[in-house]
Amino acid sequence: MTASAAQTSPRKRTGNGAARRIDADEIGLDGLIGHAGYAVRRFQIWIFQDFIKTLREVDIRPTQYSVLTVIGANPGLSQMAVAKRLGIERARLVHLLDSLEERKLLKRVKSKSDRRSHALHLTAQGETALAGFKRLAAEHERHIEEKIGKANRERLLQILAGFT
Amino acid sequence: MTASAAQTSPRKRTGNGAARRIDADEIGLDGLIGHAGYAVRRFQIWIFQDFIKTLREVDIRPTQYSVLTVIGANPGLSQMAVAKRLGIERARLVHLLDSLEERKLLKRVKSKSDRRSHALHLTAQGETALAGFKRLAAEHERHIEEKIGKANRERLLQILAGFT
DNA sequence: AGACGATTGTTGTCGTCAACAACAATCTTC
DNA sequence: GAAGATTGTTGTTGACGACAACAATCGTCT
Numbered sequence: 001m002t003a004s005a006a007q008t009s010p011r012k013r014t015g016n017g018a019a020r021r022i023d024a025d026e027i028g029l030d031g032l033i034g035h036a037g038y039a040v041r042r043f044q045i046w047i048f049q050d051f052i053k054t055l056r057e058v059d060i061r062p063t064q065y066s067v068l069t070v071i072g073a074n075p076g077l078s079q080m081a082v083a084k085r086l087g088i089e090r091a092r093l094v095h096l097l098d099s100l101e102e103r104k105l106l107k108r109v110k111s112k113s114d115r116r117s118h119a120l121h122l123t124a125q126g127e128t129a130l131a132g133f134k135r136l137a138a139e140h141e142r143h144i145e146e147k148i149g150k151a152n153r154e155r156l157l158q159i160l161a162g163f164t
Numbered sequence: 165m166t167a168s169a170a171q172t173s174p175r176k177r178t179g180n181g182a183a184r185r186i187d188a189d190e191i192g193l194d195g196l197i198g199h200a201g202y203a204v205r206r207f208q209i210w211i212f213q214d215f216i217k218t219l220r221e222v223d224i225r226p227t228q229y230s231v232l233t234v235i236g237a238n239p240g241l242s243q244m245a246v247a248k249r250l251g252i253e254r255a256r257l258v259h260l261l262d263s264l265e266e267r268k269l270l271k272r273v274k275s276k277s278d279r280r281s282h283a284l285h286l287t288a289q290g291e292t293a294l295a296g297f298k299r300l301a302a303e304h305e306r307h308i309e310e311k312i313g314k315a316n317r318e319r320l321l322q323i324l325a326g327f328t
Numbered sequence: 329a330g331a332c333g334a335t336t337g338t339t340g341t342c343g344t345c346a347a348c349a350a351c352a353a354t355c356t357t358c
Numbered sequence: 359g360a361a362g363a364t365t366g367t368t369g370t371t372g373a374c375g376a377c378a379a380c381a382a383t384c385g386t387c388t
Contacts, residue, residue: 031233031298032328036308036317037211037226039324042251044208045375046327047201062201063345069196080365087206089346094367116354116365137199144200152323153200159316160203163210164196209346225373244336253375258338280336280383 047144054140060133063088067096068130071106071120078117079108105129211308218304224297227252231260232294235270235284242281243272269293 032038051062060068066086071077079097083090097120100106105126108118122130145153196202215226224232230250235241243261247254261284264270269290272282286294309317 031237031301032230034321035301035305036321037208037215037304038230039321039327040204040208040211041226042327043324044201044204045251047204051201061344062205066196066202078365087209089348090366091348091368092345114355114365118366141198141200148323148326155319156323157198157200157203159312159320160207162312163203163206227374242336253377254337255339255377256374259373278336278384282337 046147050143051137051140054143055133055136058129058133058136060136064096064100065133065137067093067100068105068122068126068133072122072127072130075121076109076119078111078114078119080117082120100126210311214307215301215304218307219297219300222293222297222300228260228264229297229301231257231264232269232286232290232297236286236291236294239285240273240283242275242278242283244281246284264290 048062051065055061055065063086067082067088070082070085077085079090079093082088083093088096097106097108101108104123106120106122109121111117111119141153148156212226215229219225219229227250231246231252234246234249238245241249243254243257246252247257252260261270261272265272268287270284270286273285275281275283305317312320
């Protein structure tokens with residue numbers, strides 16, 4: 001996108017209220033370039049949108065996917081443990097689990113050793129569904145490769161490995 | 165944070181309701197590792213929190229900073245141009261500008277050439293304030309270097325240059 | 329000149345998400 | 359057993375993206 005074609009007039013910085021048609025790609029970012037946060041924010045928005053689009057047919061959003069994946073890999077976790085691991089507020093996790101439980105993808109089992117907590121498990125249906133989600137997620141990951149290059153994607157994962 | 169110390173029992177995968185004290189760092193991410201989106205999300209959260217913390221004394225959030233920076237570098241831009249350049253909804257920009265204008269950091273000048281639009285300018289106060297913000301933002305950027313390394317930060321900016 | 333469509337700023341709604349605070353039930357510890 | 363901590367839950371707040379509608383204005387076509 002943003003197919004350049006900035007063939008507007010050369011003069012810039014028109015004093016005050018003077019307005020000329022301005023293409024977005026000819027506006028200087030100035031100090032913003034060189035800010036990692038800005039680049040990362042834009043990149044993250046792009047990634048999430050592609051993830052949502054790629055998994056739209058199964059109606060799974062990134063956070064839901066991360067919850068299902070963690071529970072699938074560690075059955076019996078408590079909500080507290082999942083929340084801490086994924087950096088989600090336990091208050092927020094409640095609603096996430098509500099919707100996933102309504103969709104019969106997982107279930108809350110009352111723990112016998114600690115009657116406050118719930119042990120989280122995928123349903124059989126949830127297991128098979130998750131397998132499908134993972135295939136789509138892999139496709140999404142390929143989109144990223146196409147966007148920034150295979151080597152860059154791996155370098156990126158390596159750089160950010162400490163934040164998992 | 166998360167000072168390891170995972171000296172809990174070796175057995176895992178306790179069947180059903182059996183709950184044992186579990187440290188967050190011993191929970192497998194499984195398929196989540198290798199997902200660029202997950203790493204980027206965590207990284208972005210970390211960056212934003214550090215930015216907010218570093219600029220708390222001046223009460224400036226990342227989005228506000230990006231708006232001020234772009235206007236500072238391109239005085240006279242319309243709201244539409246700023247919104248398009250930063251990927252912000254113009255509806256959302258209205259509130260952002262409201263608060264910044266209330267704080268006397270910028271002003272909306274009625275454009276004479278196009279009476280629908282406003283030409284955005286920093287106030288004198290806004291210019292000097294922005295200089296201070298930029299110093300703090302540079303400090304924030306140094307925090308990132310300390311976190312992932314100077315070389316990695318530059319590589320990152322290079323990889324994500326297409327998303328500015 | 330006049331009409332029609334597009335653009336700009338604005339207001340509003342909706343849903344996602346992080347951050348808190350409060351609460352009942354339950355566990356842990358003294 | 360009492361006091362304090364933890365777990366799941368409900369609720370509120372505020373930042374944010376997406377969308378729809380609207381009045382004022384511009385550009386264009388005839």
